[in-house]
Amino acid sequence: MKFESILEEIDGFGPFQIAIIALLCTPRIVLPCHFLLDNFIAAVPPHHCDISTLDEGGLFRNLTQEQRLTVSVPVGDNGDPKSCEMFAEPQFQLLSNSSNSSGLQTVQCHSGWVYDNSTFTSTLATEWDLVCDRKSLPKTTGTIFFSGVMIGAVAFGFLCDKYGRKKTLLASYIMVIIFGFSSAFANSYILFAVLRFLTGFGLTGITINSLVLSIEWVDVGHRSFIGVIGSLAWSVGNMLLAGFAVLVNDWRPLIMTVTAPLGFAVLTWWWVPESARWLLANGKMEEAQYYLDRCAKINKRKNLNASKFKIETLANIQVQEKQDRNYSYIDLFKTPKMRTLSLMMGIVWYGVSSTYYGISLNISGFGLNMYLTHFIYAAIEVPAKLMVYFLLNVIGRRKCQAGTLLLTGTCVIINIFVPKDLWHLRAVVAILGKGLSEASVTTSFLYTTELYPTVVRQNGLGYTSFISRLGVSIAPLILLLEDVWTLLPQIIICTLAIISGLVSLLLPETLNVRLPETIDDIEESRKKSLSSLKSCPYNFRHCVHSWPYLLCPRCLLTARHCLQYLFNSFGHE
Numbered sequence: 001m002k003f004e005s006i007l008e009e010i011d012g013f014g015p016f017q018i019a020i021i022a023l024l025c026t027p028r029i030v031l032p033c034h035f036l037l038d039n040f041i042a043a044v045p046p047h048h049c050d051i052s053t054l055d056e057g058g059l060f061r062n063l064t065q066e067q068r069l070t071v072s073v074p075v076g077d078n079g080d081p082k083s084c085e086m087f088a089e090p091q092f093q094l095l096s097n098s099s100n101s102s103g104l105q106t107v108q109c110h111s112g113w114v115y116d117n118s119t120f121t122s123t124l125a126t127e128w129d130l131v132c133d134r135k136s137l138p139k140t141t142g143t144i145f146f147s148g149v150m151i152g153a154v155a156f157g158f159l160c161d162k163y164g165r166k167k168t169l170l171a172s173y174i175m176v177i178i179f180g181f182s183s184a185f186a187n188s189y190i191l192f193a194v195l196r197f198l199t200g201f202g203l204t205g206i207t208i209n210s211l212v213l214s215i216e217w218v219d220v221g222h223r224s225f226i227g228v229i230g231s232l233a234w235s236v237g238n239m240l241l242a243g244f245a246v247l248v249n250d251w252r253p254l255i256m257t258v259t260a261p262l263g264f265a266v267l268t269w270w271w272v273p274e275s276a277r278w279l280l281a282n283g284k285m286e287e288a289q290y291y292l293d294r295c296a297k298i299n300k301r302k303n304l305n306a307s308k309f310k311i312e313t314l315a316n317i318q319v320q321e322k323q324d325r326n327y328s329y330i331d332l333f334k335t336p337k338m339r340t341l342s343l344m345m346g347i348v349w350y351g352v353s354s355t356y357y358g359i360s361l362n363i364s365g366f367g368l369n370m371y372l373t374h375f376i377y378a379a380i381e382v383p384a385k386l387m388v389y390f391l392l393n394v395i396g397r398r399k400c401q402a403g404t405l406l407l408t409g410t411c412v413i414i415n416i417f418v419p420k421d422l423w424h425l426r427a428v429v430a431i432l433g434k435g436l437s438e439a440s441v442t443t444s445f446l447y448t449t450e451l452y453p454t455v456v457r458q459n460g461l462g463y464t465s466f467i468s469r470l471g472v473s474i475a476p477l478i479l480l481l482e483d484v485w486t487l488l489p490q491i492i493i494c495t496l497a498i499i500s501g502l503v504s505l506l507l508p509e510t511l512n513v514r515l516p517e518t519i520d521d522i523e524e525s526r527k528k529s530l531s532s533l534k535s536c537p538y539n540f541r542h543c544v545h546s547w548p549y550l551l552c553p554r555c556l557l558t559a560r561h562c563l564q565y566l567f568n569s570f571g572h573e
Contacts, residue, residue, distance in 0.1 A: 003277050003454075004220060004514050010292060012219025013226075014299035016273075020217055021230045023272050024210040026265040027173065028230070029237035032378075033258035034180070034203055036241060036360055038145070038476075039374060041251035042138035044125040046116040048073050049086035049109035060090075070094050074106055084109060084132035108132070119370075121250040128189045137189065142361065142476040144193045148200030149207075150469030154329070156205040157462010161327060164282075165209045165216075165458070166274040172205025173266050180259035184252045204469070208461045215449045216277045216457075217295070220514055227446035228389040235385065235438075238378035242371050277454050281517070327456045332463055337522045341451060342460070344503055346467040348401065351500020352444050354471035354478070355408050356437040358493040359430065361476060373427075377434045384435035388442050396511040397447045398504060404440035405501030408433050412494035416487055437497075451507065453516035471496075 004012070051072040054060075060068045071090045073081040085106040115126045123138075124130055130137040160168045176199055183195035211227070218226045241258065248254045273295070279288035332342040360377060391400050411433030418426050444464075452460030481488045516522055 003280065003517065006276075006292060007219045010296035010301045011299035012217075013222040014295075014301075016295045016298040017214075017218050017222070017226065019271070019298070020214055020273065021226065023268050024214060024230070025233045026261050026268065027206045028210055028233035029240065030176070030258060030261050030265070031203060031207060032234050032238040033241045033244070034145075034176075034199065035149075036238065036374070037255070037258060038138070038142040039361060039370070040120075040123070040241075040245040041254060042124050042141050043120060043370070044131060044135065044138060045118075045120050045123065046080070047083055047113045047126075047131055048081040049084070050111040050114050051086060053111045054086075054090050067095060074104070083113075119249065123251050124189070124192070127251070130189070136480060139476040139480055141193060141196060143473045145196045145200040146469050146473035146475075148197035149204050150466050150473055152201035152204030153208070153462045153465030153469055155201070155462075156208055157459045157465065158328065160205070160209060160212070160458035160462070161278075161456065164274055164278055165213050166269075166272055168205050169209040169213070169272065170266070170269050172202050172209065173262050173269065175199075175202030176206065177259060177262050177266070180262075181256060184255040184259075204465060208458065208465055211445055212449060212458060212461060213272065213275055215446070216275045216454070216515075217273070220512060223450065223515075224389060224392040224446060227449070228385050228392070228442055231442050231445065232382065232385055235378055235381040238381065239375055242375040242378065245374075246371050277515075277517075281454050327459060329459055329463055331456050331519065332459060335519060335523055338456075338519060341507075341522065342463060344506055345448060345451065345460075345464050347503045348405075348500045348507070349444060349448075349464045349468040350471040351405060351496040351503075352437075352440050352471075353468035354475050355405070355412075355493055355497040355500075356441050357472045357475040358478060358489065359408075359412075359434050359437055362479060362489075376431055380431050380435035381438040384439040385442050388439045392443065392446070393511065396509045397443060397450065398507050398509045400443045401440060401447055401504040401507070402501045404436050404443060405497050405504060408436040408440060409494040409497030409501065411436065412490050412497065416490050416494070447507070447510065450510035450513070450515060453518050453521055455518055 048069065049072075051068060054072050060071075063071070069081050071087070071092050071094050073086050076082045086109055088105045088107050091104055109132065113129060113131060117126075120126070124141060125138050128137075156168055156172070159171075179195050179198040179202060183192055183199060186192035186195055211230075214226045214230050215223055244254060244257050248257050273291045274287065276288045276291045276295075279285075279291070331338065333339045388400060388404070395403075411429050415426050415429050415433070418429065420426065448461060448464050449457060478489050478492050481492070
């Protein structure tokens with residue numbers, strides 16, 4: 001007997017499931033506000049050296065501000081004052097149009113900097129002078145934050161499967177509120193970085209719990225609807241972030257603004273149900289009965305106590321393995337099929353996250369206001385999610401995952417060859433690529449929950465989230481490589497997108513397939529897969545030598561068939 005049988009009895013998609021989406025809406029809105037917050041709080045506004053020390057004796061008394069800059073700061077190639085250099089002493093001869101500043105002695109800024117506050121009142125860069133020789137620190141803040149998210153993925157993946165989804169969700173709320181508000185009052189960059197790390201750690205619990213609680217309460221036919229429509233809250237929060245940043249242009253109040261909604265989320269947590277799947281898998285029959293009866297009541301279905309599904313019957317739904325067994329991340333790699341699945345999902349998630357954040361964190365260079373660019377990037381996610389919702393049920397999860405990743409990589413490749421003068425075209429292609437990358441993220445979240453069995457689903461999400469955040473934490477550092485070669489970050493991003501898209505073609509399809517409950521369910525499907533692959537009239541070695549080609553020249557197997565054989569043989573004991 002499967003859990004889906006119970007959902008059919010109490011309605012696997014009704015007011016109860018809609019209420020879960022509504023209750024988890026607020027924390028999901030907060031997630032993108034923090035994940036992409038560095039686009040604004042770590043922005044580096046135009047700046048130049050503080051030239052007040054050169055005005056000894058009132059030499060600049062009769063000069064305008066523009067003239068003071070002319071005699072004090074050399075001009076860069078773009079015609080603006082250089083950011084990190086100043087003349088050793090005022091060069092009044094430069095006031096003459098015929099004068100040339102080349103060859104004049106310059107020194108590094110030694111009295112601080114003056115910043116353009118027309119866009120931002122204050123950012124991390126202006127607060128602690130993270131410019132010039134410290135210019136990498138603002139982007140490093142993003143890496144530190146996502147490192148916390150990465151470590152949190154491992155921790156919460158274990159804690160959620162051990163102590164339940166609901167309890168760890170509350171712990172995540174409290175952690176983010178405490179560390180989020182504390183980071184707004186940090187008095188040093190190091191303290192701020194530590195608090196951002198801890199904030200990211202707590203946000204991971206919200207990410208994986210809100211998704212799994214939604215998916216585990218719905219039937220097979222509505223999983224894609226819950227997964228995609230529920231994720232629209234991310235897009236709403238992403239668009240709201242642009243509005244918050246326009247209205248609150250000081251980094252400290254902005255952090256408090258995007259953290260405050262979690263106070264409301266704590267109040268609504270009391271109505272969030274625990275996952276009945278998890279309760280049954282862990283032998284908590286009475287609690288499972290309570291939530292299932294509650295679901296049946298809200299959905300106006302027959303109470304379980306009055307149906308054929310009584311407590312004694314529910315006991316038969318427990319996993320076939322021992323109730324007191326504690327699953328861990330090791331179980332993701334112990335058996336052949338699970339090992340193969342985890343390896344492939346790690347590759348896919350690394351590519352998905354690196355591509356999405358590599359595009360999302362690059363909101364300049366398209367001739368548009370950064371707030372407008374961020375808003376457009378966020379708005380394009382809505383039609384992308386709706387497109388994915390329909391495609392998931394038409395062409396399936398695997399083709400959606402592969403197609404969105406490969407098309408994202410194609411968009412990045414196109415922008416590599418489009419001249420920067422055609423910024424309108426570059427902006428359109430970048431926005432299209434952003435929408436496709438979001439579609440790949442939406443697909444991967446739903447796909448992952450459907451691939452892993454209930455007993456290790458949170459561990460599986462914790463593992464993939466760890467790999468994902470590893471990719472995300474490296475994304476800001478990849479963008480810094482443009483100082484080495486302008487095109488290098490784009491080449492890396494498109495390569496990751498294409499590789500992960502090809503690997504996703506090897507994953508099994510989960511469209512209209514019941515969620516696996518145990519590891520044995522996964523291994524049994526592996527045996528069926530191996531038996532079909534062994535029908536190949538040629539030996540495995542031939543396929544390995546031929547896999548780089550689109551078709552095997554002799555047996556005409558597709559590259560996917562050959563690669564699948566390779567992965568399954570790796571997992572064969």
